[in-house]
Amino acid sequence: MLCDNQIFAAPMAGITDRPFRRIVREFSPNAPMVTEMISCHSIVGAHKNCLRNFDNYADEGAIGAQIFGADVNLMADAARILQDAGAKWIDINMGCPVPKVATRAGAGAHLMQDHKLAGNIMTAVVRAVQIPVSIKTRLGWDDAHRDWRNLIDIAADCGVRFAALHGRTRAQLYLGGAVHPDVSTCPIPVIANGDIRTADDVKRAYDLGYSGVMIGRGLMGAPWIINQICGGCAPDNxxxxxxxxxxxxxxxxxxxxxxxxxxxxxxxxxxxxxxxxxxxxxxxxxxxxxxxxxxxxxxxxxx
Ligand SMILES: Cc1cc2nc3c(=O)[nH]c(=O)nc-3n(C[C@H](O)[C@H](O)[C@H](O)COP(=O)(O)O)c2cc1C
Missing domain, CATH: 1.10.1200 (Non-ribosomal Peptide Synthetase Peptidyl Carrier Protein; Chain A)
Known part of the structure; x- marks a missing residue:
């Protein structure tokens, strides 16, 4: 029988806010959840709209706060602020494909193209906090650069504790089926993400060496899906x-x-x-x- 602490709720901007997480937790109290991504600039500048997102993690269960940015020092500062705000771990976004993040800000998926900067950010964030640090990334920038394994090896060297791997490239955005490569030889635990909806999907991921799974869009309109995968029923009403x-x-x-x-x-x-x-x-x-x-x-x- 699967247990909800092995099934993460994925970060989804505009969706996995505190009210949504509260509903998901009613069904799956132990599910680890990741916040919507928050810019390191917004956090450090204590941007008003972002304050609402990170002011009160202390009373939440397993909650990772996701940050994005390309400035090493600001990323470290942001991680410290979120640790103080009660985040249980810090997640670094290394997969967001939207131009505002990946192209103009040089953050998110861009870090898959700049492993040196990615390594510097990971090292700085790991040093800045006492809580665990994770990354969330994709298979690579495009089909010609499916170098996810290099990034995971670098992450392990930097002291990152685990990685969530979305089984698509940046070029694919959200199109085409997700592909989950074998991760059994990776140096840190890897969480499978992309098109996971059923207990069979979870079993397949475990067979490929994953330590858990992460669900995004499957939660939309079905905040009970994690509980359902673990053998629970969908609500009657x-x-x-x-x-x-x-x-x-x-x-x-x-x-x-x-x-x-x-x-x-x-x-x-x-x-x-x-x-x-x-x-x-x-x-x-x-x-x-x-x-x-x-x-x-x-x-x-x-x-
Ligand atoms: C509306 C929307 C917002 C998202 N926002 C984020 C985000 O803030 N940070 C992030 O790392 N991924 C984000 N993602 C990607 C998801 O976390 C996940 O990797 C992707 O949807 C694939 O998983 P799924 O097939 O279970 O949905 C977002 C996806 C969607 C659809």
Whole structure:
């Protein structure tokens, strides 16, 4: 039987915020989770919007705070701040493909092209904190440069404790099926990421030498998926979960911010159900919390 502490919730910008993590934890209390990526510049500059993301990790269970950036000293400073904020480990983003991060900031996936800078960042971050440091990376920049193993070897030399490996290149973005290479000879534990949805996927990953798996998009509209993979059932009343998630979002952000942010979650929770597109259109027009709750109750047959 699988255990939820072997199945990570992946970092997803705009999704794995504190309200979402709270819902996921209700189903899978021991699942390790990674925050949305946060720029080292924002953390160190104590950017207001980012403060909300890292002000209160102390009361969360297994939580890794993910940072991105290309400035060695700022990355180390950011890691220290997040350690003080209660993060249980620091994760360095070395896979984000979006141009703003990978091209313009020289961070994220760019570090797969600059192993020297990647090594300097890893060394500085490991030295800066007492908690473990991990990296999250991809197979390589493109098909001609599938050099993930080099980066993992460098990470091990720098004192990084484990790596999550998304089974795609930067060039693939999120397209095509993820491929999980054999990692059984890697010097540090590797976590498989990409298209993991079922207990069979997890078993395949273990057979290839992975120490755990990490789930991203499978959690969208299904925050119970980790528990389900571990043998639990999907909830009978999804509407109740949606309402609770909404409550947590309102509590955290306030209604004016939470309601537009929640629209994507409402769409994912309702996907594939009869009349879901009409529900989505309706929800996208709602700006009042009570009306949104009524719409959710109606859609899931709770009134
Ligand atoms: C909307 C979205 C936001 C993401 N944000 C991040 C992020 O902040 N940091 C990161 O390392 N990966 C991020 N990812 C990548 C995921 O963590 C994961 O590697 C990818 O989705 C593949 O896993 P999956 O097939 O289980 O979704 C994001 C993915 C999506 C779809």
């Amino acid at each position: 999804v509407g109740e979960i949606v309402l609770r998630h909404l409550e947590y979002a309102i509590e955290y952000y306030g209604a004016a911010t939470a309601i537009p942010m929640f629209r994507k979650h409402a769409a994912w929770y309702s996907a594939g159900m009869p009349n879901s597109s009409a529900f989505r259109i309706h929800v996208n027009q709602i700006t009042d919390a009570n009306l949104l709750k009524v719409a959710i109750r109606e859609f899931w047959g709770m009134i």
